[in-house]
Amino acid sequence: MYNNLWLIPFFPLVGSIINGLLGKKIKNEKVIGGLGTLMMFFSFLVACQNFFGLRASEQKVFQESIGSWMSVGNLQIDWGFLLDPLSAVMILVVTGVGTLIHLYSIGYMHGEEGFYRFFSYLNLFACAMLFLVLGNNALVMFIGWEGVGLCSYLLIGYYFEKKSAGDAAKKAFVVNRIGDFGFLCGLLTLFWALGSKGVWTMNFIEIGENAHLLESGGVLITVVTLCFFLGACGKSAQLPLYTWLPDAMEGPTPVSALIHAATMVTAGVYMIGRMNVLFAMAPTTMMTIAFVGAATAIFAASIGFAQNDIKRVLAYSTVSQLGFMFMAMGVGAFTAGIFHLMTHAFFKACLFLGSGSVIHGMHHAYHHAHLDDDPQDMRNMGGLRKFMPITHWTYFISCLAIAGMPFFSGFFSKDEILWWTFASTRGSYVVYGIGAIAACMTAFYMFRSLFMTFYGEQKTDARAKDHIPESGLTITIPLMVLAGLATVGGLIGIPHAIDIFHVGNLFHDWLAPVFSQAQQLNVIEAHGSASVEIALMILSVLIGLAGIAGAFMMYMKNPEAPGKFTAKFPGLHKIVFNKWYVDELYDFLFVNPCKRIGTFLWRGFDVKVVDGVVNGVGWVAKGIGAGLKYTQSGYLHNYAVAMVVGVVVIVGYYVFG
Amino acid sequence: MEAILFYLTALVAILAAFFVTKCRNPVNSALCLVTNFLCLAVLYVMLEAPFMAAIQIMVYAGAIMVLIVFVIMLLNLGTATKSVYTHGLLGGGVLSVLMLFLTNRFVANGQATGTGGEITSEVIQSYGHTELIGKAMFTDFLLPFEIASILLLVAIIGAVVLSKRKV
């Protein structure tokens, strides 16, 4: 029944290969884009089929292997896929959102020189992401893990002639690699640790079944999980490895939507969910995750305050939201984390696509007016809702969702997270507090972006002003679908406290087979009364409203306020505007020293010391030779003297010795 | 008597040898060398080797020295214009003294143990030294003798080849 799992990544792969190899010849954008989208759609269909199959089935874990990958002694790695509730959700999100974004891209990328290349990469990305999600062992996951990194690299660097794009692509990959370093270390340690207990495996299910062999809360498991968490940090842009994500906005907007909002960046969360058994066993790690998540959430949000590039605001928002997810994972709210992952995929993809639509329009206008301004700068926008109503509305809905306004999807997921941070056995009020503030800040800067873009007076250059069109159908359809999902998507996870209609928390129930065991074994649960939960919900809605109100006050009512504010705290603004100088700090701490060390090792050590020794030996030998040759003075006497000395020494040694 | 003769001859031999190394004029050196050869001839006689003494005088003092003196004259080598010694005088001297210690040491401390041959004074006297030499040379040492002839031939060719003026 589930033996068609492999088809899910296979379709995009085929699309990628066909487009990659033949795209240049095909040239026809409709064919190329259509093929890419269709492949995603097929894959979505298969995913759906599997999802519903799983739903209907009693058994919740299915594995499928299509062959052995590596078989060396006790290391046996299969090309294996795993279907369980968690991966089922993920494949739906990936293929569903993926399909929409493919569709969107047809319109958005219209006329690009590397159109075929883009679709090839995008399909390849989907393929890799599906590998990541579906892999039944850590290594297949890792193939996807690195594969999405590769595609992210390719797509960020899509406009490769732009230096900033190249830099960003490289940065993304390298920072991801730092995470991968952690992932590998964790994986290898785990493999060895389990192996030394007699179980040589990298299969997730087997890991889960045998995790009890390791000492719960022990050093080993803590190290392993911390290593994995480092991997997650890299991929999901958590502190301190988040810096690549904002830069990644150099890629085309659909890429930002798909990869850097909806799917790839959530891989870390997914991975923690996948290995929840291990993480549950390591409280220290969990706490670390929660705090890192919280810190990231508030930190990124603070930067989001001061950004003027619409995509960058969204990028920092993504970082911040990912922080929420990690917070959730850290306090043991695995379901909530995954839930937020999913809702986030909806509204953030929608936001990004909306911003893409705006940029597309602005670009069009500037192009029309032969201007060279930055189409992404919000300071040049304003009042766009007149020109792009659909975009505006979808954007608006998504903003509500992200701000956690009641009954939008974000509301359910975020509140569940906050509730868990507050009430979980692994939770902490500090984390809750930070989370709450971050939620407020989120509402503020999201609405700031909304107001700056769509409301107020239009600040666009006069020549371009009136040439901003609403985008075409391929763009607006995905927007609308996603906005719809952002609106209603949360309803599958209605918290118990407000479950008036007793539909139950569908999402929670669905994922229960994956997480409940770990949670029960390690006593991770949120305990508290429904009234407290409801109180907290109201509080968080109020917090969100406060954020919105703040944004309204500063950017609608009182447009001079931000200017005044910055004038009052120039230092603070500068720091925030420059993203806390983290990039510079990293340059100072890591990049430059590495370069310096590299240069030193090369020019100093390699050339001077090692080669110096080598050449020195040669030089000394030659020098000795050049010196010794003067013993060969050409004078007969010296030769005779040498002989006599030889005789005297040799004979003397025996005669006197 | 024998001792006095020995010491006297030895002294002269040593002095002559020393003056060979000392004389400014090569001709003088040559004459000293001849003196040295003659002293050795005396010693050969004392050692009951009259035939060797004879050829010492004939071959060495006669033939070789004449050749040397002839060449000195031919090349018209007068007294050396500068120093007769090279810059290595001191080193050479020291080395020679060391050599002297060395040689004295092994000559004095060593034993010439290979005694017991059949040629005693009586045999020499009864048989004759020349005869003995002749016998040895044409029985046991026939091959070296023949080789010596080749050696002389080679030397002659060499001398001719090297001193011809034109090809």
Added chain:
Amino acid sequence: MDANLVQEAMQNVNFQAIMPSLVLSVFGMVLLLVSVFSPRGKTTHVAWLSFIALIVTGFVSLNGWNNPQAGFAGSVVLDNFATFFSMTCLIAAGLTILMSDSYLQREGYPVGEYYPLILFTTAGAMWMASGTDLMTIFLGLEVLSVSLYVLAGFFRGQTRSNEAGLKYFFLGAFSTGFLLYGVALIYGVTGTTKIDGIAQFVQAMPDSTSNVMFIAGGMLLLTGFLFKVAAAPFHMWTPDVYQGAPTPITAFMSAGPKAAAFAAFIRVTIIGLESLQADITAVFWVLAVLTMTVGNFIALSQKDVKRMLAYSSISHAGYALVGLVAWNEIGVTGIMFYMLVYTFMNMGAFAVLVLVGKKGEENLTIDGLAGMGYKRPVLGIVLCIFLFSLMGMPPTAGFAGKFYIFAGAVKAGYIWLAVIGVLNSAVSLYYYLRVMVSMYFKDEGEDFAWVSMNTATAISIVIALAGVLVMGVIPGPFMEMAKLAGF
């Protein structure tokens, strides 16, 4: 004198035992006459005749293989050992003669006596190899040396040649003094100059090994041989003489006489002075190291190819000494094999140099070979092969030779000596490579005054090349031969 004396004398005579050298000497004398009666400046026929003489001698010599002959009251023996070295010397002489004719013509010394001298030298070398009496060895050595003095100074109009001859002569005569002194002392201690007589005496009187006169005599005797094989510190004549002497003679000196000297050396040390093994190996250990090191290091800084090869030949003497230090069967046969190999490779290299040299030989510098590999590709490759062989790179004969020698040393437990030896050959790589660098890697320099290729030299090169390659790829039979010839 009475008849029985004559009879006694004739009993000792065994012409079989000296047949090869006898044949060679007779040929030498005949050729002397031929050259005397030849028109002035015509020497080609003498050259070919002497080559034929060598071939005939070679066959005669081979006749003695596995057919040991002694004679002349134990002053000579024609055993395999002697035959092996004789063959080596004959090969060296043959190659020399082949490369000489055109060379002499070019240099303007077409003198017929040159060839008989080489034959006599070879005969001298054979006596050294087959002599079992120090007297025979000494006279053989002198025949060899005196001829070589002449040959080294053969270009009497060239100061360089004169100087080479004179230096060789003086130092040779000087070392002869030490050698003789050593012989005299040994004679005093043992009462004989026969090699096996010495050994027997010491066996009968083991005290002799602590008799300073005997030790001193032995050491002095060895210094004479060390001089001939150019071991440090008795090596200093080598570079000057090699550089100044006519190139074919240099080639010859580096191979034939050295082999002969080693032959006598081995016979004297291994048989005659066996009782002094401990002392001798200790000395030779040091000398071997010193010799290789001095040779290799000074060679690094040489510009003149001939001089560089002279230093390299010193270092090769050092390697050969390693075999003597080992003082075992492998070491000794190693030396024998190495000498044979060295004859081919070194003479081959010199043969190429003979071809590429300019008249007057003023500067056959390494830089002067620039671009030679392109102008004369075949010669270039051939020279490279010889150089690789000298380096000891497989699959050339040089490698097999070195392997043999170091195997002897390792087997005898002289591991550090072997290590020093191989490190030395690593040093040597540099200067051999420099020649190749010049030949191939540099742009063509000044023009060569090319001697047109001539058959004789070509033959010599081909023979040497064949030797180097055949003995490199299938060294077995040759090693086997050397082993049969060893003690």
Added chain:
Amino acid sequence: MISVHHYLLLSAILFCIGTFGVLTRKNAIVIFMCIEVMLNSVNLTFIALSRHVGNMDGQIFVFFVMTVAAAEAAVGLALMIAFFRNRESIDVDDFNMLKW
């Protein structure tokens, strides 16, 4: 009584004097003469030992040493003449073209 050691000692002294000459003199012919002194001292050793030992081998050796000396004299002097013709000198310090 004069023993063989006296002779040996004498010849050793002569040998060293000869060596001294070789090591220090400039004139090639004188050096050659010094070598002859050395050879002669060896001859004396031989003959003394020959008497001491009691066989003729040593004396025969001396005979050949003389032969060799003669041969060397011929060749050596010829070489010197050849050199002199080119350089007008037989100072060994002038043998200095070949070095290093």
Added chain:
Amino acid sequence: MADHLLSIMTFFPLLGMLFILFIPRDNDGLLKGFTLVVTLITFVISLPLAFNDVFTTSGGMHYKEFSEWINIDGFFQMNYNLGIDGISLWLVMLTTFIMPIAVLSTWKAVDKNTKGFMALLLLLETGMLGAFVSLDLFLFYIFWELMLIPMYFLIGIWGGKNRIYAAVKFFIYTAVGSLLMLVAIIFVYYYALQSGAPINGFGIQEFYMLDLPYNAQYWLFLAFGFSFAIKVPMFPLHTWLPDAHTEAPTAGSVILAAVLLKMGTYGYVRFAMPLFPDAVQTFIPLLATLSVVGIIYGSLVAMMQEDVKKLVAYSSVAHLGFVMLGIFAMNLQGMAGGIIQMINHGVSTGALFLIVGFIYERRHTRMISEFGGLAHKMPIFATIFLIITFSSIGLPGTNGFVGEFLALVGAFESGLRWYAVVATTGVIFAAVYMLWMYQRVMMGKITNPANENLSDLSVREIVVMMPLVLFVFWIGIAPNTFFEKMNPAVEQLLNQMNNNKVAVVEIQQPVVANLLETK
């Protein structure tokens, strides 16, 4: 035929070389074509090896050939002793596979003295193949040294500006090590001979069974290890490599990277480690440290290079660090990983050198600063370059990952955990320097007008690259093809090493005197 397959394969190129000597020197096309045909035929000859299932079932030596070569009674015996097992199999295949590619790469690059070039290439191939299939130490040594000579000339004659220095350095560096090994080889032989162990010439299989005392092993391993470490090259003996690589012509670099460097690692696997199993234990910490240092060091230095080729050369130092780390893990995963990584390095780095060669042919410079934006003009090239770059970085799904991962798995399983952790940082650095280089060369705008008119890869060049790209993915996705034939041999080797250990040896400082007392 099958009985002498290895001989035929090994000496076929030599035969070709002899034929080449009779081809007129100015007929470039014929020379190149002929060489290509010869190398292709050699490849075809070697193919039956790869398809023979005997390797999957048995880890021993197959296709054995034996005949006495030199036998001096009582002195020594050398045999012509060939054989191949799962370890050498793939290295042999790599060699025969890479040679036609190398030849093809010379099509335009070599225009002077083609005859010599081709002859040397073929000579080199014989040397390499011989070294991989020799089962006699002496024979191995001969082939080992034989490789030096053609490489020396390839670098020296057809190399870049600084070629003389590079060639001489290469030659002397490697020769120094191998000469010490020679002494060690002789010692092992005589030790075996004197101990009365049953030996068969210098046959390694018999030597494996020797019970060498620890003292001797210590020194012998030093000698062997030093020689191989130079060839690998391990830090800090690596400095010949950048020079040699940079100066060598493309084909030379390719072969150097793909095959010659493997001689060192192969030497460890085949000789140094199984022959001296106890000494290895002592040296593992040192060697593992050096490997790890090599990884980091090579990466850091590679990062700052201004010359593409030098960068690739330094990256080799890093890659081979992984190989060494894997090997020294001394377990199946590590060894197999190390060996597959050898192949990977051959494929990827070989390909990188080809790539460098392509741009060098077009622009006659290799300075990174001269390039930029090439992806515009050369999209196919950019794609292939990218694939190879990621293979070199070790992206999962490509070959590089499989090797590195297994090596690390092995290291983690053995006692080298901490080394492995440090080594893993190498994956970060690899990304840094490779991507930075790729960015500077291929991405951005074309700033240098000289790059405006570059042409994309020609059909020949694509043909050259395709097999390599194929193997990048083949090894990456289905490495079992290789493992199934390699593992039995590795297992056997490991068993042998374990069995042959002298129980538990107290690690003691070896005394020189003791060694010499074997006399």
